[in-house]
Amino acid sequence: MKKIKLTLVAATLLVAVVACKKETTPPSTPPPPANEEELITSVRLTFVDTAGIHPTVVALFRDIDGPGGNQPSVFDTIRLKPNAVYAASLEFLNESVNPVDDITVEVLEEATDHLVCYSVFGANASIVRTDSDGTYELGIASRWTTQGASTGSTQVVLKHQPGIKNGSCDIGDSDIELSFVTIIQ
Amino acid sequence: MFRFVFVAFLLLSHFGVSQVDSCSFVFKGQVMDEHDNTSVPFAKLQLKELNLSVLADSNGMFQFPPVCAGTYTFSCFHHIGCEPVKFQRVIQSNLVEQIFIEFHFEEIEEVNVTHTVFKMSSISVEKPTELDRNYASGKTLGDLVKQIPGVSTLNTGSSISKPIVHGMHSNRVLVLNNEIRQEGQQWGSEHAPEIDPFLSTEVSLIKGASAVRYGSDAIAGVIIVAPKPLKYKAGVRGQWMGTAFSNGRQGATSAYLEGGCKRLKHFSWRAQGTYKQSGTLHTPRYFMKNTASKEYNFSLASKYETTRFGVELFYSQFNTDLGIFAGAHIGNLTDLNTAFNAEKPLEEGSFTYAINRPRQHIEHELFKASAHYQLNEKNKLVFIYGRQYNLRQEYDKHFSYNDSIAALNLPAFQLTLMTYSGDVKWEHQWHKNVNGEIGVSFSQQGNSYQGRFFVPNFKRRNVGIYWIETWKLKTFEFEAGIRADRTDLEVYMYENAVLKNYSHQFQRVNASVGGAKVFGHHWVVRLNAGTAWRPPSINELYSNGLHHGAAAIEIGNRNLEVEVSKNVQAGVTYKSAKSVFQLDVYHNAMDGFIYLKPTLPPALTIKGAFPVFKYEQVDARFSGVDFYFNYKLTPQVHLSGKGAIVRAFNSTSNSFLVGIPADRFEPGFTYIHAFKKERNLVANLSVPFVRIQDRVEENSDYVAPPNGYVLVNAQITYSFLVRQQECYISMEINNMLNQSYRDYLNRFRYFSDEVGRSIGVKLKVPFNIQKHEKN
Incomplete structure (x- = not known):
């Protein structure tokens, strides 16, 4: 009698254990090296003088380990000549991997979901986007027209607006937001 | 798998086990209140055929002298003036059973209360x-x-x-x-x-x-939660419950089947499942985009229990998919400020059951095996083994920029936590009035992550040992306990692409003492004091990065020490036939209270500047009052109220702590109409008042705490008995006035109002599938 009962109990136990869906994973296998996830570590702005007089200007922001951790290693000032017209192009890079991943390509592919917004404070410059996703402007390429010598800042914002893009900068998430010190002299 | 296990249970429960005839069978058990699962003292039990009667003790325990095998009729007189509970049992072995007594409102009224018996406990x-x-x-x-x-x-x-x-x-x-x-x-x-x-x-x-x-x-x-205890009863029965709410057009259905087989006495089983789904929720003014959710759970339980020995197996699975309100997932601080200043969320939703990004997927599995053995009348051993699997996946609003990564549809990060635990307890009685328990508990845990770093992988081992004794007299009880724990934590993480390993060790002893005394016929006074401590948690030690929901950079502190609490509380309860009143006051002094301290300067990132918070330890104190009352104006009309007040300070900097509940008071009004024959209609109106939380430091939060609010909730329930089982149908309206309000304790109060009016219907239907002949 006792044996039958014990067998029953054992059988139930077995069934219940088998019923567990997940395999036991060994606790804490350390993860593969960091940066498995995708980061945008760097933003590069390249200014080419349309008149071909002034030298090309490059402004870079670089924070290899992403938000938090170490401070950004490079955060350049934009230095432009007065009374000039520059064709500016923007690049987004992931420099934490080798080879460097150019995320600009992905943004261009998903142009209908993205918008780059520029705002100038204090500096005598005006910025116009010169590219488009077919319907709305995009802003990877832009034209910067400078006037008299001045100092201020330029905010560059990459908005992610999947399915909601309407040309406005007010909606969507900010994937990038950088304020470059801007000096026109 | 579910079906297979279920069938297995059914099969198992039908194996025949015959019994040897004799005249030495003992029927014993405990009389319990069905509503709150507490024991009912001093009930009288009668065995009609042999004209035997016994009296239960103060814990509701009773035992009949040995009888021969046969079918007997029992009556349980639980209160003077109440109808006895009658039941039949086929006795062919020793039988242990909990007799569940149900108090009905009208029954209580009939009781001629001359002396109210308290369930007295030094801990609240x-x-x-x-x-x-x-x-x-x-x-x-x-x-x-x-x-x-x-x-x-x-x-x-x-x-x-x-x-x-x-x-x-x-x-x-x-x-x-x-x-x-x-x-x-x-x-x-x-x-x-x-x-x-x-x-x-x-x-x-x-x-x-x-x-x-x-x-x-x-x-x-x-907080102790548990399923309704499994108790042996032949036959197969179950219960179905369904709920539907207008807001979110949500519905839930849950059912269980449980049973036991007459031929395999002492074996009982239960299978249970729940499915719940909700669509986009609605505030009084707009839909909250992406707030749909679904949940699907099931559990299986079986128990074999005789007078002295019992084993129980339990398995449950919890799964949920939750949409995270789209307006609260923000890229950076500018977005956050835009969201704060917006009258309503910038992205408005429409109704859908679809769950989009950002979302969470959570799975939790629990397997438990427990056994207990009653060595003799005074000693009992309990063993509990547990295994838990916890998976948490968080999906960001964005897919990855890289198409091939995006195509995998992976979560931004996932955490897998496995926990194994074992407990051994020895319950003992030294003396007629002194009961105690000595126990050892052990657990081992492993955590691993994939994707974005938020907390590192770790292994944690904990060993604890405790001893509690309770000295109980008729109107006085005293309890004292002591416990020692040790936690070992091993952390594995990459720092600048080098794998690092850090160890922490925390150990400490804590204790508690408490007493309760009955004064006169109506009052109980309780007093207790104790200490508690906890090691810092993994995020407090090691988190480092952007917390997306909070738009803040949170930095852990590896040098944190344990947090220690010294707590005193006192309570008083008054109970009479007409009223119940309870008041508790407490004071909790904390050494090394761990909290997130705002730190300058803000951190510059590619997404702009973020405020930085670091985990720090300070001294803090919490004190407060909780109260509850219920007063019967007439047998039909009851007034009730409950409330709580908490005050919390950072005593190091003499400032208020953030995130503390605002003062609240909730009066209620209940009307009970008892029809003939155990049919009841209960109507209930409750009006929670919540004050503004004005005990906050200036500029300690992004937005000032929201105003206080008053809500009106109503519920009407009709319950009736079908074959001795309670069915009910109930209707309720929450936020009846469709008030727009925000609650200080909702992390999304920055972005959105609370949900608006919701009308709900609930139905509970018990049923019997296979009934054994009257037993």
Whole structure:
């Protein structure tokens, strides 16, 4: 009698254990090296003088380990000549991997979901986007027209607006937001 | 698999086991109150055929002298003036049973109360009332626990809610689910306990640091949840429950089947499942985009229990997919400020059941095997083994920029936590009036992550040993307990692409003492004091990075020491035939209270500047009052009220702590109409008042705390008995006036109002599938 009962109990136990869906994973296998996830570590702005007089200007922001951790290693000032017209192009890079991943390509592919917004404070410059996703402007390429010598800042914002893009900068998430010190002299 | 196990259970329950005839069978058990599962003392039990009667003791325990095999009729006279509960039993072996007594409102009125018997306990154990339980059924566990005075909930949107006890939450509130410590990623304020409220209907709360038995880290208290106990009864029966609510067009269905076989005495089983789905929720003015959710759970339980020996196996699975309100997932601080200043969320939603990004997927599995053995009348051994698997996946609003990564549809990060635990307890009685328990508990845990770093991988081992003794006299009780714990933590993480290994060790002793005394016929006074401590949690030690929901950079502190709480509380209860009143006051002094301290300068990132918070330790104190009353104006009309006040200070900097519940008071009005023949109509109106939380430091938060509010909730329930089983249908309206309001304890109060009016219907139908001949 006792044996039958014990067998029953054992059988139930077995069934219940088998019923567990997940395999036991060994606790804490350390993860593969960091940066498995995708980061945008760097933003590069390249200014080419349309008149071909002034030298090309490059402004870079670089924070290899992403938000938090170490401070950004490079955060350049934009230095432009007065009374000039520059064709500016923007690049987004992931420099934490080798080879460097150019995320600009992905943004261009998903142009209908993205918008780059520029705002100038204090500096005598005006910025116009010169590219488009077919319907709305995009802003990877832009034209910067400078006037008299001045100092201020330029905010560059990459908005992610999947399915909601309407040309406005007010909606969507900010994937990038950088304020470059801007000096026109 | 589900079906297979179910069939296996059925098969097992039909194996025949015959018994040897004799005249030495003992029927014993305990008389219990069905509503709150407490014992009913001094009931008289009668065996009609042999004209035997016995009296239960103060714990409701009774035992008949040995009888021959046969079918007998029993009556249980539980209260003077009440109708006895009658039942038949076929005795062919020793039988142990819990006799469940149900008090009906009208019955209580008939009782000629000359002396009210108290369930006296030095520690304050509280449960929601039956009415509150019905009201909360079909909602979250948080909603259920919130019915207890002194408990509020910390919400993230409307689908994630976790209990706050005495102003504290997360790692400071221990949740014991079916005798096993719930182990999820509790540190996160947006991580709710993974428990099916349809299954775990038995809820009680032990407030204060007096729960030495359950762990050292019950700083604010212990929430104990468990399924209804399995008890042997031949036949197959079950219950179905369905709920539907207008807001979110949500519905839930939950059912269980349980049974036992006459030929395999002492074996009982239960299979249970729940499915719940909700669409986009609506505030009075707009839809909250992406707030749909679904949940699917099941559990299986079996138990074999004789007079002296019992084994129980339990398995449950909890799965949920939650949409995170789109307006709250923000890229950076500018977005956050835009969201704050917007009159309504910038992205408006429409109704859908689809769950989009950002979303969470959570799975939790619990397997429990337990056994107990009664060595003799005075000694009992209990063994409990537990295994928990917890998976948490968080999907960002964005897919990855890289198409091939995006195509995998992976979560931004996922955490997998495995916990194994073992407990051994020895319950003993030294002396007629002295009972005690000595126990050892052990647990081992492993955590691993994939994707974005938020907390590192770790291994944790904990060993605890405790000893509690209770000295009980007729009107006085004294309890003392002591506990020692040791936790070892091994952390593995990459730093600048080099694998590092860090070890921490925490150990300490804590203790508690308490007493209760009955004064006269109506008063009980309780007093207790205790200490508790907890090691810093993994995020407090090692988090480092951007917390997306909070738009802040949180930095852990590896040098944190343990947090110690010294707690004193006093309570008084008055009970008479007409009224109940309970008041508790407490004071909790914390050494090394761990909190997030704002730190300058803000961190510059590619997404702009973010405020930086670092984990620091300060001294803090929490004090407060919880109260509850119920007064019967007439047998039909009852007035009730409950309320809680908490005050919390950072005593190092002499400032207010953030995130403390605002003062609240909830008066209620109940009308009970008892028809003939056990049919009841209960109408209930409750009006929660919540004051503004004005005890905050200036500029300590992004937005000032929202204004106070008053809501009106109403519920009407009709219950009736079908073949001795209770059915009910109930209708309720929450936020009847469709008030637009925000609650200080909702993390999404920055972005959105709370949900608007919701009309709900609930139905509970018990049923019998296979009935054995009258037993």
